[in-house]
Amino acid sequence: MTRTGGEIRRRDLIEEAIRAFGHEGYSGASLDQIANAVGIRKQTLLYYFPTKDALLEACLQAAGERVALDISNALAGKETYWDRAEAVIHAVFRLAEEWPEFPMFLREAGRLGAEGFERFASIIDPMRKRAVDFLRSGMDAGQIREQDPALLLFMLYTAVVGSLTEASVLNAVVGKDRSRASLRRREREVVGFVRSAMAPA
Amino acid sequence: MTRTGGEIRRRDLIEEAIRAFGHEGYSGASLDQIANAVGIRKQTLLYYFPTKDALLEACLQAAGERVALDISNALAGKETYWDRAEAVIHAVFRLAEEWPEFPMFLREAGRLGAEGFERFASIIDPMRKRAVDFLRSGMDAGQIREQDPALLLFMLYTAVVGSLTEASVLNAVVGKDRSRASLRRREREVVGFVRSAMAPA
DNA sequence: GGGGTTGTCTACCGGTTGGTAGACAAGCAT
């Protein structure tokens, strides 16, 4: 009944599942809960995604595509080394502002083990390669401090995602402030931190 | 029987619970599993910790005390700004080497919400205060780049803990390498990264 | 308008979960 058209349902379910997996964790989130949140029964969810694992895979795929799209758009027209680095950070922060559960889901996906995470990683792998090449050429050009470019990329990832996901730590360290202004201030801090960390000696 | 003396059991259970919570997540870890791993039945575990939540609280307490002790020892005798910062990083990495599940547990504790995490945070709060004062005085002395000291501390936390917990990302970005040498290289990278990030402009 | 497809449902299942009730044995104190 009501014939909503399967693709919309599918998208709603993935969105809610990302929220639930990010917030409660994979094993903490239940199919009942996810299904009810979009107004259907669990068995209907299982019609779209035959197992919980299949649902997770669809979430990883969707999340990978979304972040790849956002970063790709953000990079358009940015040429200098620092402009490009800052554009990526800004894109991720804007995505986190619009979709707060996204970074939490990403972190949970990483926790579930490398096998699953690679489903996400493989989608953004072209960007990873580009980023490593970018960092290496920046080092060759003397614009970025000499170091292992892959490890630098890893450090940048942890700094950005960490500053978006460690809300409890943030509360404990700098006090409770969930406002948008707080997020902006954090972004400025990350940008300054990363800029300084990448600067040549 | 066998009269092991309750305190040893208690400590074993907490250690195993930290491992399980860190590895499987709070809701993914079961009391059965934790109890069996230390050679007793679940009901005996529940004799020591009446609920799963009580077990978690004991873990947070123990983890807080342990990290406070390690950092405190590491700081002894270190005087210069950078020596102190590096000593803390080194202490955390050494703890992670000896007890790999510890950083994962810490991250999981943060995920469970600010209420629970504060049980941990309150124990290391004196160190937090000292660290903020230390960073501020370093800025006043011109040894550290001017910025919000609390936010800088938060950034340092995310960089260190992130580099210890995002194993899946590390796999995807720099390849699979779980060796001790890999951990050491990562520590050097973190040290170089934050040293550069903290350097005055 | 009949047949297949798509979507949603009720009913159910076996296994697992956190937690309770209570028996019981070993050691300690008197």
Added chain:
DNA sequence: ATGCTTGTCTACCAACCGGTAGACAACCCC
């Protein structure tokens, strides 16, 4: 010796979990 405390156990329990079976209604195509 006896009674109390401490520790461990077996036996349950209700709730929830992911997943299956199958009825059934709405829509589309012909």
